[in-house]
Amino acid sequence: MSKMTSVYDQLLVREHLAHASQPEVLSEAETARLQQSLIEQMQARQAVLIAHYYTPPEIQALAEATGGFVGDSLEMARFGARHEAKTLLVAGVRFMGETAKMLSPEKTVLMPTLEATCSLDLGCPADEFSRFCDQHPERKVVVYANTSAAVKARADWVVTSSIAKAVIEHLAAQGESILWAPDQHLGHYLQRVTGADMLLWDGACIVHEEFKAQGIRDLKKVYPDAVVLVHPESPAAVVDEADVIGSTSQLLAAAGERPQTTFIVATDRGIFYKMQQQNPDKRFIEAPTAGDGATCRSCAHCPWMAMNSLKQLLKGLESGQGEIHVPPRLIERAMIPLQRMLDFPVP
Numbered sequence: 001m002s003k004m005t006s007v008y009d010q011l012l013v014r015e016h017l018a019h020a021s022q023p024e025v026l027s028e029a030e031t032a033r034l035q036q037s038l039i040e041q042m043q044a045r046q047a048v049l050i051a052h053y054y055t056p057p058e059i060q061a062l063a064e065a066t067g068g069f070v071g072d073s074l075e076m077a078r079f080g081a082r083h084e085a086k087t088l089l090v091a092g093v094r095f096m097g098e099t100a101k102m103l104s105p106e107k108t109v110l111m112p113t114l115e116a117t118c119s120l121d122l123g124c125p126a127d128e129f130s131r132f133c134d135q136h137p138e139r140k141v142v143v144y145a146n147t148s149a150a151v152k153a154r155a156d157w158v159v160t161s162s163i164a165k166a167v168i169e170h171l172a173a174q175g176e177s178i179l180w181a182p183d184q185h186l187g188h189y190l191q192r193v194t195g196a197d198m199l200l201w202d203g204a205c206i207v208h209e210e211f212k213a214q215g216i217r218d219l220k221k222v223y224p225d226a227v228v229l230v231h232p233e234s235p236a237a238v239v240d241e242a243d244v245i246g247s248t249s250q251l252l253a254a255a256g257e258r259p260q261t262t263f264i265v266a267t268d269r270g271i272f273y274k275m276q277q278q279n280p281d282k283r284f285i286e287a288p289t290a291g292d293g294a295t296c297r298s299c300a301h302c303p304w305m306a307m308n309s310l311k312q313l314l315k316g317l318e319s320g321q322g323e324i325h326v327p328p329r330l331i332e333r334a335m336i337p338l339q340r341m342l343d344f345p346v347p
């Protein structure tokens with residue numbers, strides 16, 4: 001396995017980023033009109049909207065207002081599997097739609113665009129990954145949810161960031177050695193906190209990889225009482241600055257539980273919508289993404305999450321475009337590790 005200098009330099013990531021167009025900014029009236037059309041279409045098609053915290057605020061607000069759901073990737077999967085709707089409208093990135101489809105193959109799963117991917121998924125092609133697994137047959141294969149259906153089908157376990165630590169601890173306690181993919185930063189973090197024997201793939205998230213430890217230290221001088229919240233897809237130096245390390249839902253919970261009023265947040269800024277809504281009197285500051293004089297590339301916002309728009313959602317519902325299909329043989333195999341994830345007790 002070759003070591004990447006940066007995920008941005010990978011051809012596949014560059015190619016996909018070129019397609020990751022930012023949605024246009026809409027007026028309030030246009031937003032309200034689209035939301036109303038979506039409500040009508042969702043009722044007509046017995047559809048429910050399931051959105052990730054990183055999607056635009058107007059999508060999260062619509063999910064909340066229509067009995068849908070806003071959450072982290074594990075909670076989205078659980079909600080979609082339990083809900084009785086015929087159509088799941090998934091606002092997020094492609095692996096989230098694929099997971100929803102695998103858990104509910106009888107339902108129609110639509111996404112605003114199938115172009116919305118993830119650098120972790122792109123950085124872990126199934127055939128290359130399968131060869132890597134073949135070279136280490138003695139290891140339990142644990143993959144992050146941010147992967148394709150084909151990669152999941154090669155795994156023993158699928159985990160999201162909210163249960164990764166608990167699952168690795170569980171496997172390590174059974175004396176298992178682990179092959180982990182694709183996020184190297186999350187892998188290093190898990191290795192450090194659990195002491196497990198882990199062999200790591202070298203993928204990374206282009207958003208979290210951009211946070212800067214020095215920037216956080218500088219910001220702490222200005223806001224000495226601020227609590228630093230960090231998603232573990234961030235590099236080790238950034239994780240070292242954290243007061244709380246966790247999945248999107250865990251960071252959101254910490255923002256509510258901690259008595260402090262100022263928070264420095266190292267994850268996608270889409271989460272600020274919920275953080276601010278649940279804590280109107282607290283202040284949330286984006287963790288810096290660029291060093292002195294440098295420019296950031298993702299600027300704390302996932303370019304693929306940003307492709308989710310009300311217009312695209314409506315177009316998908318009206319036309320059936322953006323439907324997720326997963327071959328049944330992959331579903332059958334990938335459901336083994338996915339079911340283990342769902343059955344694992346919530347830590």
Ligand code: 13P
Binds near residue numbers: 247
């Ligand atoms: P969560 O599982 O914490 O929602 O994270 C998903 C993700 O893509 C983070 O970048």
Ligand code: SF4
Binds near residue numbers: 118120206303
């Ligand atoms: Fe993937 Fe990072 Fe975007 Fe999450 S924020 S979907 S890990 S590229």
